[in-house]
Amino acid sequence: MDNPAILAFLQEAFRLYYNRASIDVPDLFKREFGFGFNHKIDYRHQAFGNANALNAFFREEAPLYASVSTAHYAFPAARPMEKKGFQGSDLVFDIDKPSSDFEHGHNPIFCTECFEHVKKDALRLKGILQVEFGLEGFSANYSGNKGFHFHLRDENLRALTQDSRRQLTEFLQGPETVFSGDEKNLLGPGKKSGGWHRRFYAYACTLIENSSLEELKHAGLRGKNAEMIFEKKALVLALMREGKWRFATPLFWKKLYDKFRAENSVVVDAQVTLDLARLIRIPNSLHGDTGFIAKTIGLEQLASFKLEDALAFGREKTIKISAQTDIEIGFPERLSLKKGEQATATQAAGIMLLCKNKALLA
Template sequence: MDSAATAKDSVAPADATTAPKDFERSKEHDFIGRHFQQFYKTHQVTVPSVSMREFGFGYEKKIDLRHKAFQSQKELQEYFISKVPLYASYSAAFYEYPAARPMSAKNFLKAELIFDLDASPDHEGHNPVMCSHCQESVRADVIRLLEDFLFADFGFSKDETTVNFSGSKGYHVHVASESLMQLSSTQRDQLVEYCAGMNVDFARFFNSEKHKNLPMVDRQVEVIVGPSTASKGWAKRILDRALAILVLPQDEFIAKFRKAGYTKKQAEAIFANKDYVASQLSSGRWSAIEKPDLLVAEIASTAGVGRNVSLDRAVTTDMSRLIRIPNTLHGDTGIVAKTIPFSELSSFDPTNSALAFDLSKTENVVALDHYDFFFAGSSHVLEKDRIAEVPLAVAMLLLCKKKALLL
């Protein structure tokens, strides 16, 4: 295999002055660069409103240089082919002068609304090469973000919303609605807080009312009034979750209530009256359940987006942030940061649907450790310091992750 790039095709870091000093040209780096370059020669990177965006590119880090601007798609594509960045990002913001510095000189015009979800690798059995648990947990939260919050509560249009796989573990949701483009950072923060259910005082959805003349009761009775079927927003979400718990099979029901802090006896008593409890809660009469605050706390701990994954608040609120350009390659994986149609999201597997490189071609690599992972429907087991012939896409993944060397 020829690892030396020709002069014409040489893969150089962008501007010598801005490239990292310790940029190292290795055989692996050249190999990755040459394949990335080939990808960009055959795949058009399309950026809406290209001339109004700021661009940033990375070789060693995600962003080594920023404040770049392009007048046309053609100019951008030429940059990809000639400079071959490993990471490519653009601004969600639109500027009058996107290349100007400092930021204030760019003259901010408007910005897309972005939600960034990423996997938390702090779970048992995390696979450092390709972790299906991470992929699935983020994908599930993206679906919940879209269906429960962005479409249902916020009423965002599907036509103005796109989902992009980041190329690694995360997903970016872009909302390009003109009515939202002028939202301030504080307003965007409110949207993230809403979706995550962060900093919510759930007690505010409940009132304590004192009733005197209840039938057959002499004394004053305190009644807890809370979300009912007429409620909307988070109040409705609390009720819906509570009702969903009430229809769980007995074992799961008891386990859920025990987890919430109820005794087994209390949980069993509620289970025995669950139909009555459900009808009372639906009418907003939360006194029907003992210690409703415990149940609400349990619901609150799981009802928001980003409980098991990371919903990066700063990406949404900081409008000067740069975000991965859809349909470019991710330098940590060699996988495409692909735009995913909503209909394909639930079954989306990046190792099948976002591959940039051939699975039929192979490459010999030497693994730097023992790796055992699943990729594109096949299991791959590599022994440390042993030569392994793997599909090109797998070789690219391992080389990009610096977990293997070329022969």
């Protein structure tokens, strides 16, 4: 934020939040902290002995951005980085944009539809972490802006190399194909497959097993081929168990797999997962681009999480703003302003627009 008057106003508001909030991070004393007022990180290499010291800092300084290392260090404030004594880094996943393009009237200021899409991706990621990776006891966070963070703080995961982390992000996206061979001898997943191969095998078996002739045709199988498969389901399923998929064309399987992959993959920001020295938004701190809380969400609450839950500033109090540009938003309140127009906005919406440099104080 480079407008001093707005920065001071926002800090005053943020301070009120930090006066009533209690910020904590597991193993806080082993982590490096970074803070920003004009930029996301103006300075880093900060360390705190305990949560009291951290909260005192928040109340004193009221930073617009606050982030913490995913890494543990023996000396988190030491610099340069090599002197910190790296002790491993939490496994972190960051989803901040929809995994696929979808038709909608995108809102360039704050898009609730993109958010809902990203939330679905986050739920899918949660499922993969639990079911495919067998992980429990991790936590989810709204990022405070467009997406979600997952923090996996298990000691064993902290030792994962960058290469293993890369493999995990690649797994989330799924392999390009699960087939090999050609039309005459098309080989694919079978009963003994694992991971994506197993999941696609189960998906395709269910399709064959439960579909009517019409449904098989609707899925993309052509006339005689669909009839043969429908009449000889038991034989076809037996072939699939052995990994033999030549009874339909490679093109049909490719299309079916691509659809399956699009519906089941999760695209994370790989840089965040791979960077062992990453600073990431502090859970329950405010995000300086929105004024929203980067709220920690219990895994069971993720499905019912609403943006509303992340509002630090309410709708009872109002502030006067003037639009820096044409403004059209649906959240935190519906507002439609022409450039230069003045308006009374709820605190929630007004602060978001100030944070985003879309409005000035009037």
